[in-house]
Amino acid sequence: xxxxxxxxxxxxxxxxxxxxxxxxxxxxxxxxxxxxxxxxxxxxxxxxxxxxxxxxxxxxxxxxxxxxxxxxxxxxxxxxxxxxxxxxxxxxxxxxxxxxxxxxxxxxxxxxxxxxxxxxxxxxxxxxxxxxxxxxxxxxxxxxxxxxxxxxxxxxxxxxxxxxxxxxxxxxxxxxxxxxxxxxxxxxxxxxxxxxxxxxxxxxxxxxxxxxxxxxxxxxxxxxxxxxxxxxxxxxxxxx
Numbered sequence: 001x002x003x004x005x006x007x008x009x010x011x012x013x014x015x016x017x018x019x020x021x022x023x024x025x026x027x028x029x030x031x032x033x034x035x036x037x038x039x040x041x042x043x044x045x046x047x048x049x050x051x052x053x054x055x056x057x058x059x060x061x062x063x064x065x066x067x068x069x070x071x072x073x074x075x076x077x078x079x080x081x082x083x084x085x086x087x088x089x090x091x092x093x094x095x096x097x098x099x100x101x102x103x104x105x106x107x108x109x110x111x112x113x114x115x116x117x118x119x120x121x122x123x124x125x126x127x128x129x130x131x132x133x134x135x136x137x138x139x140x141x142x143x144x145x146x147x148x149x150x151x152x153x154x155x156x157x158x159x160x161x162x163x164x165x166x167x168x169x170x171x172x173x174x175x176x177x178x179x180x181x182x183x184x185x186x187x188x189x190x191x192x193x194x195x196x197x198x199x200x201x202x203x204x205x206x207x208x209x210x211x212x213x214x215x216x217x218x219x220x221x222x223x224x225x226x227x228x229x230x231x232x233x234x235x236x237x238x239x240x
Contacts, residue, residue, distance in 0.1 A: 068212040078225035116192030
């Protein structure tokens with residue numbers, strides 16, 4: 001009797017020390033509280049964020065930001081003095097690019113606003129501190145305008161040689177009356193306004209949105225002037 005009891009005690013001690021092999025469960029697995037683990041499908045169905053979001057298209061014009069960058073600066077021209085019919089344009093032509101961003105920083109094209117955006121040229125001294133626009137309006141007193149030509153430009157949607165579409169202002173017909181060194185300023189103005197009914201129309205006074213300055217350029221005497229050698233540094237093509 002004692003050996004049999006001793007053998008049982010030894011067997012229980014061995015199981016406690018080394019552990020017993022696991023027993024297979026005979027009860028069926030319960031599915032009431034179990035949740036099968038599947039790979040998350042959210043990442044597979046996620047789409048890249050569009051560059052222009054719907055909020056960008058509906059943004060209030062008052063919350064947009066406007067930036068002007070001169071992508072082609074003038075280099076030189078010849079003075080035309082009193083000979084308005086023999087004047088030469090500044091070369092190369094001035095080109096400014098407009099970038100419009102919504103409050104989130106996305107680049108947008110405000111189609112409804114484009115017809116009301118204009119850029120205007122003004123003349124400054126070599127250091128850019130003194131405005132030289134006196135007499136810029138023809139018939140204003142007896143002072144002839146120093147800056148002469150098509151000084152206002154509307155927006156053109158154009159492509160460069162790389163196929164990038166952008167908003168540009170072009171000034172191909174601008175001349176300076178007297179020799180010297182000058183800078184040109186470009187001012188972006190919005191001429192639109194909203195009436196009480198919510199319709200967009202011409203405003204009584206334009207709103208200045210952005211400004212930019214050219215580099216200093218030379219205006220020479222006609223007998224000292226040689227044309228700037230044209231290069232295809234910046235070529236634009238009409239879109240559409």
